[in-house]
Amino acid sequence: MSEERGRLYYVQGIPVPETPRPNQQPGPWKETKVVGKPLPRVDAYERVSGSAVYPSDVSFPDMLYGAILRCPHPHARVKSVDAREAEKMPGIRAVITAKTPGAGIDWPHSRDMKTKLFDPRCRFEGEEVAAVAAESPYQARDAIQAMKVEYDILPFVSDERKSLESGTPSVHDGGNRVVPPTTYQRGNVEKGFSEADVVLEENYRTEGEIHTPMELHGCVAKWDGDRVTVWESTQGVYAVQARVADVLGLPLANVRVIGHYMGGAFGSKLQAGKYTIIAALLAKKSARPVKLFITREESYFCVGNRPPSNMKLKAGAKKDGTLTALDFSCIGTGGAYPAGGVSQVDFLVKDLYLCPNVRTRMTDVYINAGPARPFRAPGHPQGAWALEQMMDALAEAIHMDPVEFRLKNIATYSQTREGNPPYTTTGLAMCLSEGARAFGWEEARKKTSGSEGSGHIRRGVGMAGAMWAVGGGGPPSTVIVKLFSDGSANVNMGASDIGTGTKTVMAMVVSEELGVPLKKIQIEHADTGTTQYATPSGGSKTVPTESPAVRAASIHVKQQLLEMASKELKMGASDLVFTEGEVASWRDPSKKIKATDIPEFRRRGLVLGVGYRGPNPAGKAVNPFAAQFCEVEVNTKTGEIKVLRFLGANDSGRVMNRLTYENQVFGGITMGIGLGMTEMRILDGDQTGKIVTKNWHDYKIPTALDVPADMSCVPIDLEDTLANTTGAKGLGEPVTVPTAPAIANAVYHATGIRVTGTPINPMQLCEHLAKRRKEG
């Protein structure tokens, strides 16, 4: 586990402390009274009334506004920065450049690569050159425009497919290879292909995708002497604290990071950004609090992306549906710095379906573009785009239904991990079969079979399967539950609720164990000053990581209450049970006392329980699984595609809250529709190397008109007694993995056209349709 954890993106570069094992691991819940119900969120009032204070809402009476001057070229050397005019402008209180004392600090891009915070060599459009703080954001922007920067404009590379060609400009002095290609092999693919009745080969590409969360990246920074407090829009306050302390050379205790609410991230806010450090430096220099949130345009340059992937997949299958070999390669890029350009792209090929002969080869290169950041199931939607379209094509080639073909290749153990550990549970087969049943797959497939017929409106159905490489969670996690003497409770945890309903689920766990109604549970979270250590909320691991710790803390409270009650009832604590606010003898239920009537409890004012996350089961793999089904309508004259309906079937272990669960599933499908149909980062490779899709008009994400109102959710609620003490697995990421290939397969079913590059928009589909008409 520890070796695996070291590789996980959400803890990379963050020193993760160990937490003790919980005293006692409770058995699984038999029946639940609260957990699993469709309940509105405990913080819904705050979010719909406007009373929730997001980091970008934080304000101080003497607060300044920061802005960053960014390099307008994809590759340039900064010769000089003249800020003299800017410094004299009205309202300007601080200007910092590379030469400002204290600003010449290092910024770590990875464990092995550091550059300066304001580095003289800018390797992507939008790299930081200087910054200002002013009385108003308008004055700050004026000053940015008034700064005179001389650049040596350098040749650039903006297409990863050309990055390794000779004569291509180098992003770094050592060349454009990030690391030597990573390879994987099991069995013998050549032998596998020779055993196959059908062998297919295809190239696939997914375009770069930008997170664009609704709340921009940024923070408010405020110093009190040598201590800084940062209100940051983040997925992990402790990760931000570690980075800020490291870069500024401060003790961890002098950096307090608060992130109570945050307006979305999808992986792009797992760490502090340069903007965090710059805000702190501006605040230090001006001796005033500084709010620094980047602009929407900047969010396209410098706060991450899902990198484009260029994939090749060769696959073989027997007529009976046995998969015999998969040979996969990928060229990708994390942009101008090491950022996992091909991270996890081959995972599904290696692990999703049973296949004895697999080979993968992944090449990560540099280009002059903004660095990638983890984006909702890194690598997986890309790998699924290739693998799940290939599965569809293979099924057709062997005249088998695509669902049946997948069901023939279900793995019950992880084929990639060392020792081939079995999954604690695998609901993939049920996701496929139950999903197909609920969708009416067979009838729909017969009814639509749109590639025949003469009309220009064609219907088709498609599906895809998926899993997620992590999603089991694990230590460390520490949670404190306080039960007050009036029976109300407080939960104290460091984890962020990034919109997935974490707080609500944790309150439900406390309510389940202690019988406290949700209205009487208050949650304190995401503050390094007052809450417990937590890893960032990412990797779909927050619920499986934190909920067992919350349960353990609640049980710790319960144990102490039983001890106290045993003195009153003059019985051993082991003879007592705690239910619905009462401690009673399980032998003689008439012997009981209300918890709030226990004198010792009242004297102490509260009972404090501490819970730790126990280790994951040894020799087992914990993974969530998924399958999605959709129906589309294609206009073969205009190339327009309407997604008519979508169904998501998920095995994410126990359903903790049916309402927020469903919302996550629909949200993942919506984001997958974006990858599959609308989203595409375009770099002007021929002329300037600049990004041309840097706003929500040119870079279109799905709107209310682009998603079907007919979405349904089929939870495969398998009891997982091994994964952890609540039996929950991650959900937020697997829900977006199979969406885009399911759409592509439906479009193929409707039109007979196999679209191997994202996004399937009218422009691209029209080209395919025109080509087919020409070819007759």
Added chain:
Amino acid sequence: MKKKDREKGRSGRRGVTRRGFLQLMGAGAVASASVGELGAHPAAEVVEPGEMTKVSLLINGRRHRLLIEPRWSLLFVIREKLGLTGTKVGCERGECGACTVLINGQPRYACMMLAVEAEGMEITTLEGLMRGEELGPVQQAFLEHDAFQCGYCTSGQIVAVEGLLRANPDPTLDEIRRGVSGNLCRCGAYPHIFKAVRRAAELRKG
């Protein structure tokens, strides 16, 4: 804006008129293409950055008298000067709808309107939909149907729906979708938003 204030503000500041700006451009192509039309207004008003002007805004039934820069957006004034942070900032260029407010009952993007333009209009923000501490019907419906995830676009969605239902108390699914199509939700809570709008329509009828 009073003329006296304007003149006072102009003295000693380097203001730029649109006409003056174009003249500064000299014989450039931009100037020659459009100076004729603009040149027809010799008394073009000077709009200076940094110049403060009085404005009176009617927000959520309450009148606010403020000194502002003419270039400040209504969004900036609402959030940063009045502290009504229920209205969110998403793009500041009329794309996402996070800053949607009602102007005379109609949903408008507060980032696309200058605060000075909003004088004399009736402005309603998310906070203005509350009934004291109680949620309004659209807010209640969003709560019940979990019509949000991170909650950041939610203010704008709720205000857009309020505007929709004021104009059309019983919208069809298609009308609902169009009604919120100017409000992006990156978390993808749209299906729940559609349900919440139907519920809100019921709640409003009482």
